[in-house]
Amino acid sequence: MRRGTPKAVVHVAAVVLLTALLAGCGGGDAPASGAAPSTVAGAGTVTVAPDGVQEVTLQTQDDYVFTPDHFTVAPGKVRLTVVNVAKQATHNFDFTPDAGPAPIDASIPLLAPGERKTIDFDVATPGDYPFQCSFHVQLGQVGTMTVRS
Numbered sequence: 001m002r003r004g005t006p007k008a009v010v011h012v013a014a015v016v017l018l019t020a021l022l023a024g025c026g027g028g029d030a031p032a033s034g035a036a037p038s039t040v041a042g043a044g045t046v047t048v049a050p051d052g053v054q055e056v057t058l059q060t061q062d063d064y065v066f067t068p069d070h071f072t073v074a075p076g077k078v079r080l081t082v083v084n085v086a087k088q089a090t091h092n093f094d095f096t097p098d099a100g101p102a103p104i105d106a107s108i109p110l111l112a113p114g115e116r117k118t119i120d121f122d123v124a125t126p127g128d129y130p131f132q133c134s135f136h137v138q139l140g141q142v143g144t145m146t147v148r149s
Contacts, residue, residue, distance in 0.1 A: 039059055039067055040057055040059045040083045040085065042057055043057050043058060043059045043067055043068065043083075044056065044057070044058070044067070044068035044071055045057075046071060046072065046073055049079065052076075052077065053076075053077040053078065053079045053120065054073050054074065054076060054077065054078045054079065055078075055079045055080075055081070056071050056073070056078070056079075056080055056081070057080075057081040057082075057083060058071075058080065058081070058082045058083070058093075058143070059082075059083050059084075059085055060082060060083070060084050060085070060086065060089075060091045060093075060111070060133065060141070061084070061085045061086045061089070062086040062087055062088055062089045064089070064133070064136045064139040064140065064141040065140070065141060066082075066131075066133070066141065066142075066143045068143070069142070069143035069144070070143055070144050070145075070146070071143075071145055071146070072145075072146040072147075072148055073123065073145065073146070073147055073148070074147070074148055075123055075124050075125075075126065075147055075148075075149075076122065076123065076124075077120065077121075077122055078120070078121055078122070078123060078145075079118060079119075079120050080093075080106075080118065080119050080120075080121070081116060081117070081118040082108055082111060082116070082117060082118075083115075083116045084111045084112065084113055084114065084115050084116070085113075085114075086113045086114075087113055088113060089113065089136075090110065090111065090112050090113065090135070091111045091133045091135060091136065091141070092107070092108055092109055092110055092111055092133055092134055092135055093107060093108040093111065093119075093131060093132075093133060094107035094108070094131065094132060094134060095107070095129055095130065095131050095132075095145075096129075096130040096131060096132050096142070099129075099130045100127060100128065100129035100130060101125040101126070101127035101128075101129070101147075102123075102124070102125040102127075104121050104123065104129060105121075106119040106120065106121035107119065123145075123147045124147075125147065126147045126148060126149035127146070127147060128144050128145075128146050129144065129145045129146070129147065130142060130143070130144050131143050131144070131145060
């Protein structure tokens, strides 16, 4: 019995792996009503907590966007909360590597449907800091944090 060539075996394995990865992204049908999930109260509004830290909340859902996809802070400490109101899609959050004026290492590696996670970090250099869900960046799930001067 003749076995497939190594190149053919690699091709089949790649197709199977890609199919499994795409299936794991959720991507189910939109809600029957067609209505988008309601926005978390205060999403995108930057406030200052009693401890002086700037606080902002972003929302993500099954349609692969951040709400809002842009916010502005002053230099200093930032406390960012991401709420996943998705029914199916798992997301993450990180600042796009090597894309901002200075690196920000804070990230949320995994955010399951219904979860809310918070990260704290410092920003000093003014400019635009792109962020993303690295699972869905190819679907346009990106945004920008601007640090004003």
